[in-house]
Amino acid sequence: MRKKVDERIRTLIENGVKTRHRSIFVIIGDKSRDQIVNLHYMLSKSVIKARPTVLWCYKDKLELSSHKKKRAKQIKKLMQRGLLDPEKVDPFSLFVESGGLTYCLYKDSERVLGNTFGMCVLQDFEALTPNLLARTIETVEGGGLIVLLLRSLSSLTNLYTMVMDVHERFRTESHSEAVGRFNERFLLSIVSCKASVVMDDELNILPVSSHIRSISPVPVREDFEGLSEAERDLKNLKEQLNDDIPVGPLIRKCCTLDQGKAVITFLDAILDKTLRSTVALLAARGRGKSAALGLAIAGAIAAGYSNIFVTAPSPENLKTLFEFVCKGFDALEYKEHMDFDVVKSNNPEFKKAIVRINIYKQHRQTIQYIQPHEHEKLSQVELLVVDEAAAIPLPAVKSLLGPYLVFLSSTVNGYEGTGRSLSLKLLQQLDEQSRESANGRLFKKIELSESIRYASGDPIESWLHGLLCLDVTSAIPNINRIPPPSECDLYYVNRDTLFSYHKESELFLQRMMALYVASHYKNSPNDLQLMADAPAHHLFVLLGPVDESKNQLPDILCVIQVSLEGQISRKSAIRSLSDGYQPSGDQIPWKFCEQFQDTVFPSLSGARIVRIATHPSVMRSGYGSQAVELLTRYFEGQLTPISEVDDVENATEALPVRVTEAAEKASLLEENIKPRTNLPPLLVHLRERRPEKLHYIGVSFGLTLDLFRFWRKHRFAPFYIGQIQSTVTGEHTCMVLKPLNNDDIEDSGSDQWGFYGPFYQDFKRRFCRLLHLSFREMEYKLAMSILDPKINFMEQEPALPTVDGLFSSIKQLLSPHDMKRLEAYTNNLVDFHLIFDLVPILANLYFEGKIPVTLSYAQASVLLCIGLQGQNISYIEGQMKLERQQILSLFIKLMKKFHKHLYSIASKEVESTLPRLKEIVMEPHSISVDEDLNNAAKEVEDEMRSKSDSVLNPELLQQYAIVDREADFENALQNGGKIQSGGLVSLKSSRSKTEKHGNQKESHKSGKKRSKDDRGSKSNKKKKF
Secondary structure, three states: OOOOOOHHHHHHHHHHHHHOOOEEEEEEOOOHHHHHHHHHHHHHHHOOOOOOOEEEEEOOOOOOOOOHHHHHHHHHHHHHHOOOOHHHHHHHHHHHHOOOEEEEEHHHHHHHOOOOEEEEEEOOHHHOOHHHHHHHHOOEEEEEEEEEEEOOOOOHHHHOOOOOOOHHHHOOOOOOOOOOHHHHHHHHHHHHOOOEEEEEOOOOEOOOOHHHHHOOOOOOOOOOOOOOHHHHHHHHHHHHOOOOOOHHHHHOOOOOHHHHHHHHHHHHHHHHOOOOEEEEEEEOOOOOHHHHHHHHHHHHHHOOOOEEEEEOOOHHHHHHHHHHHHHHHHHOOOOEOOOEEEEEOOOHHHOOOEEEEEEOOOOOEEEEEEOOOOHHHOOOOOEEEEOOHHHOOHHHHHHHOOOOEEEEEEEOOOOOOOOOHHHHHHHHHHHHHHHHOOOOOEEEEEEEOOOOOOOOOOHHHHHHHHHHOOOOOOOOOOOOOOOOHHHOEEEEEOHHHHOOOOHHHHHHHHHHHHHHHHHOOOOOOHHHHHHHHOOOEEEEEEEOOOOOOOOOOOOEEEEEEEEEEEOOOHHHHHHHHHHOOOOOOOHHHHHHHHHHOOOOHHHOEEEEEEEEEEOHHHOOOOHHHHHHHHHHHHHOOOOOOHHHHHHHHHHHOOOOOOHHHHOOOOOOOOOOOOOOOOOOOOEEEHHHOOOOOOOEEEEEEEOOHHHHHHHHHOOOEEEEEOOOOOOOOOOOEEEEEEEOOOOOOOOOOOOOOHHHHHHHHHHHHHHHHHOOOOOOOOOHHHHHHHHOOOOOOOOOOOOHHHHHHHHHHHHHHOOHHHHHHHHHHHOOOOOHHHHOOOHHHHHHHHHOOOOOOOOOHHHHHHHHHHHHOOOOHHHHHHHHOOOHHHHHHHHHHHHHHHHHHHHHHHHHHHHHHOOOOOOOOOOOOOOOHHHHHHHHHHHHHHHHHHHHHHHOOHHHHHHHOOOOOHHHHHHHHHOOOOOOOOOOOOOOOOOOHHHHHHHHHHHHHHHHHHHHHHHHHHHHHHHHO
16 A cells, blocks of 8 residues: 655655755654665655665664575565565565665674765664764765664653663673663654654654654755855865865865865975974864875875874774875875885784885885884884874873974764863963964964765754764863862762753753863763663762852862672672683672682672763862762761661652653654653752762772872772783773771771782782783883882881791892892992892892881882893983982992891891800899998807807717716826826726727718718819819
8 A cells, every 4th residue: 555655754855965964764663674765765866966875784683685695585485485565575675686785783883984875774773872873873974864763662761661782781790770861861862853753664753753843845055056155165275276286186185175274284384394383183073084184194295205104093093094195196196006005014903904105206205104102113203193192192192292293183072982181281282382482383273163974064963962972072161160179069960860851961961971071081972871871880070069049050070980899699709710701890899809819809899980080170179089088988978977868768769760650641643752850859969868888999090100199199009900001092901999997897907908908918919020021111100109118117116027037038039149249249349230130039028028128219219120120220211310320329229228137137147046145143232341241250250159169068078978987087197196298098998899899880980971071172172273
């Protein structure tokens, strides 16, 4: 059955062709594919030129064969089964077989970049992401159609709850409920787009496209040649410069007036030949920047430049640039293989991209690709071209600049990694320098506003930029009042309200994304869907004091995006370690589990700061620090009294808003979509929200000195540094974390890092060992900041516990000969090369805290470069900007300190093994000398008195008494009356023999005893002598 197509559809297509503007059609229904034939037919009738080409994008199943023979077989099978309806299949089969279709999987969408199509068909809505949406829509030329196919829906609001493929990556073990906020905002925005139509699979326009009711044909301003005003101006420019060489032939390759003027500006700087100019080209996506640069390089070769270097994040980004260099050569009548050769890369990572063009026509000339970090190769350069400069870190771009001609180009907004740090910082500095110095470098800035594929003012471009927050360069408002950081407060952003497509919410979202783009060198539209739908992500903003009397949005000073991680079961952690597989999400727990083979840490709950962006006007003013400090205090429960929060919790978060309830109970042909009204407040003060119970906060970032010092200042400690540098930025990935005060974990309490202390020590030991391998080229300041060694040791600190361990280490690692060599060097008897083998041993001991010697920062840095990184003196000269003699002086000083400390420990250890005499303590007597003498004299007198008393004692004398012989004694005395001359008187004893014999034995024994005593006394006397 044939049906008349709504005239408004035909009018919309014809208006787009006349104005070179694109249109978007959303077709809902299972048979929506059949209407593509009708839309393509209407487009072909409206377009004057050849039949429009079609790009058909799909997820994995096309439901029709892209091969002619296969397609014929499918039709034959359908006919055999009786399922072939001639009225429906014939137009579509003819459409497919007529050619002009390009099929592309969503995962291969990068290969269609740079191509142009008249129509783009997007099926499998659940597989679409913001990046895919931007890539595919940008390939459509002016006047073309974008067709979005949806399955049958009972209500458009079913899109709100549709499970998208990307949600699988957003889910984690502890956060599995994704909310389709991005889809809600997408539908509300597409309904409000003036060049969009939502219809069913019978081409009935739905009521949500109410703006199309009053559509009418538009007149087009064209001259007698059928050219618009912009096309006429470009033609005049080409005619004026037609005879100028090399400008004329190159200008003829330009597609827009803006592009032509940019090429002229480049060629002016080239032909000046003073090499004092820097030209910056800024534009949105699809404006012809790379083509203009390619044509300018061809002009430079024609002008005689010999050494031209081109750099970009990857040589694949230079495909268009080199293509237009070759087109410029064709215009200048250069012949390939005769006048120039194209060299492609053998590196598999570069995918056979062009890396060099050698030219021989005038003399030997070269166009050479170099990687962004290879600035040392620019010694003989005359012209340096930097494409996609915003995707290169700012320090790398600065190091590329020098005393030669420099062309910079950058995408200020788009979908392939955008950032405004280049335009906001570097270009501003270059502009100021050129103004300050009259004879210095000249600086010129060019901006391209006119698109190559479609005319200016394209409504689809405006809609897409608004939806994906691509054009946020004007969304950064000037701050009216800059408050002190201490007066600022952190607020929680409700994402349901933020992505509700209300006017105020949209303005606030655009400002938030503007800070992201201004602060980070790489941004992607997919970040927006991550912010909206990821269940574990939360947003916080730092605002100054809010004046409630003024009905306006407050200035955003800082934005923090946080992802809650952890709470992983131990079973999952063990399975991950055994399989060697890490699920998506939960970056810090899985990386920690892998690095330390620990299965307990993943079960802890934590937060990862995904992004932190500060307003460009107040950078380095303390607002980022204040935001991090408030966030830490919030998660530690210091900002929220629990008693005040219970009521708020029940009111706001206990009952989540059901999105589908907003749908009216009506069919698609009666349904109308509007933003929701029953929404919670956009901003909630942290005092009014209960914090999640966390054990730590972590961050993952590209390792630079400034960033690391920022996080170190807030007491974050590293636990992982990737050994492989990023190919885009040249930076190592670094992960740091900060333990929070929590009663759930037991720790000793002596370490400032809490439960993380042992892991931190293990990380530092591993990092020390890797410094001479993966991190050998790391800047010494950064390595010192990461190790954070203790270099100032107080004398009163007890070193005894480490002495025994250190001495045992010395005995194992250093021989006596090593100590002799070290002593000889410290005495200036030998050259420093003689002890180079000892420096790594001593450096490892020192940076592990085993040698408590106080060094200056410069001395410790020299020790790190020589001992841990294995660098020579010449390398240290360039790094530390010191003379060779100064470095050697620092080196010998620290070696003298080491030798002194090691020698003192070794000598103490030797002394402790030797026998020691008992120490005699000399103390004064308690009595005086006179008293002592008097006491001694008294004792002698008492002893003599006692002896004299004992001699005259009658009891003692009784043993000599003459018993019963008194008469004999008297007779003996009377015998002659005299005593003999000997004085002896003899009497006869009357004792018995036995008594005598006993007495003799006793006397004999006593005699023996006396003789022994005499001999003992003699021997004692001999010993004394």
